Each structure stands twice: as C-alpha cells, then as structure tokens.
Amino acid sequence: MIPYNVQTVLDNHKLSAIEFEPGSTPTSLMAAEQLGVEVGQIAKSILMRGKDDTYRMFVLAGDRKISSGKVKRLTGVKHSLAGAVETQEVTGFLPGSVCPFAVDAVEIFLDSSLKKWPTVYPAAGTDSSGVPVTFDQLLEICNAVEVDVAAD
Numbered sequence: 001m002i003p004y005n006v007q008t009v010l011d012n013h014k015l016s017a018i019e020f021e022p023g024s025t026p027t028s029l030m031a032a033e034q035l036g037v038e039v040g041q042i043a044k045s046i047l048m049r050g051k052d053d054t055y056r057m058f059v060l061a062g063d064r065k066i067s068s069g070k071v072k073r074l075t076g077v078k079h080s081l082a083g084a085v086e087t088q089e090v091t092g093f094l095p096g097s098v099c100p101f102a103v104d105a106v107e108i109f110l111d112s113s114l115k116k117w118p119t120v121y122p123a124a125g126t127d128s129s130g131v132p133v134t135f136d137q138l139l140e141i142c143n144a145v146e147v148d149v150a151a152d
Helices: 004-012 028-035 068-075 084-091 112-116 135-142
Strands: 042-050 055-061 079-081 107-111 145-147
Touching (some): 068 079
C-alpha cells in the first residue's frame, strides 16, 4: 500500500504508482524485471551522511554506482552510506523503498545518468512499486539539483 504522503504527491502531480507483490522490487534489478524495463531506468535513491552531519539523497540510474569522489567534490565533504535504521529515521522509508519525492529536510540530487531514459521509475515508498516519470518531472517534484555523481 502506497504511504499517504507519497500518494498525496502522486495525486498532486497526476501520477500513478505501479504496484506488485510485496517485496518484489527492493533492488534495481528486481524492479526492472517486474516493470519490464532496463535496469538503468530504475531511479535508485541513495541516502548518504556527510562528515558535516548533513544527510543528502542522490538519485541515479539503477545500473550506475555512486562516485564518492564526485560527491565530495560536489559537497565539499566526505560522505558515507546511511544504514538501514538511519535511512528509515531520516526518510521514513526502508532501503529498497525510498521515495525521493516524499522526503522532508533532505537535499536531493538527481544524477544526469537518468536523462538517458524517456521514462524512469523511482520507488513509491514500498518495496513493491514504481512510478513512471520523466527526468524533468522527477527533478521538479523532488525540487532536486541536477548533478553528475555516477561513477565513470
């Protein structure tokens, strides 16, 4: 079931989530298989904590890895991946279900690796969902900043 705060954003932007059997889309590969799309079309959300104790979310193509060096150059501080408990406390979502457009008080960065695809699919707050959106829609909905943080 889509969380209320996510459904509100979906309704406000006239978007619909695609839902599957619980636990069926917690990884980019599994989500791509369920949706019948390329792994790169999955918009995976990665929460990181900077040495400045600031949490930042990076959303990138499911077939890409994040570059810690690029993140440091972008933000000026070293970052580490947030753990499962931290992720749930900060975002309200468990890893594998993090929805980038229903998160408060976290700066969101959208990697340009997603621009390659006409449609991308972030999670809708569950480990069994995806939301078809364009890169530009996701950028606007998340109030995100476009960046290049994917590893080469």
